[in-house]
Amino acid sequence: MALHITSLNSGSNGNCYYVGNKNDAVLVDVGLSCRETEKRMKKLGLDMKTIKAIFVSHEHGDHIKGVSTLANKYGLPVFITGKTAAHGPRLIGHLAKKFTTDEPVSIGSLTITPFVKYHDAIDPHSFMISYAGVNVGVLTDIGRVCSKVTRYFKQCHAVFLESNYDETLLENGKYPIYLKNRIRGGLGHLSNKEALDLFVEHRSPALSHLLLSHLSKENNSPELAAQVFEPFANGTTVVVASRFCASEVYTITASSFLDRDRSIDQPVQLGLFE
């Protein structure tokens, strides 16, 4: 009883997260082209036929640009709120299925729970995908850690967690002040420090994998984000999801962390996929 997860791409150039079991899978956002999504799935040995639905977190281009083509090619339902649909991917027509915040949706053997988040979009949502007691969170594009983020984060065995920017790099960087304030103003993105605080304070003892996601190209680096989390990993596998390629496929079980012998000193499990 396991969920397989991968980031097909993560960053402001395109986001696409795969979560599924042997029979059923969903994509959260399709910010890659249809062709690139297919190519990366194939390279990982994942079958497009397992994908049963697409969930759209919000209408920004890096999350929706491949949705229409992929959905139409495979006849996939696109779960989206009414408000996001009005500003979101075109040409999904009859494939659009509305979801309502906090109301779980069943897709085959999977359960997807949407919940609202703070972000400068029309009606932005995060998701927790559950199967056989295993919970995986997709938490990117969050302006701040709110009570919903902590409530769901605590329940997860694996999380795609935004770690967008280093506060000093953003402050001293070349972005205009309005953009800096947009990013750090509570409706933009989560900093490395904010993500770390969430991880340290609220992780479940069963959190086996943390995939640091949606890293800024200008105001962060995979090495820096990894360094921030390394001292606190404490047995959790911390991986940086790349903006250039897919991560490997991770298998998440309810006991994958607890099975390990934590009584002995373990090397920090840290991977970089760049």
Ligand SMILES: [Zn+2]
């Ligand atoms: Zn984004």
Ligand SMILES: [Zn+2]
């Ligand atoms: Zn966004």
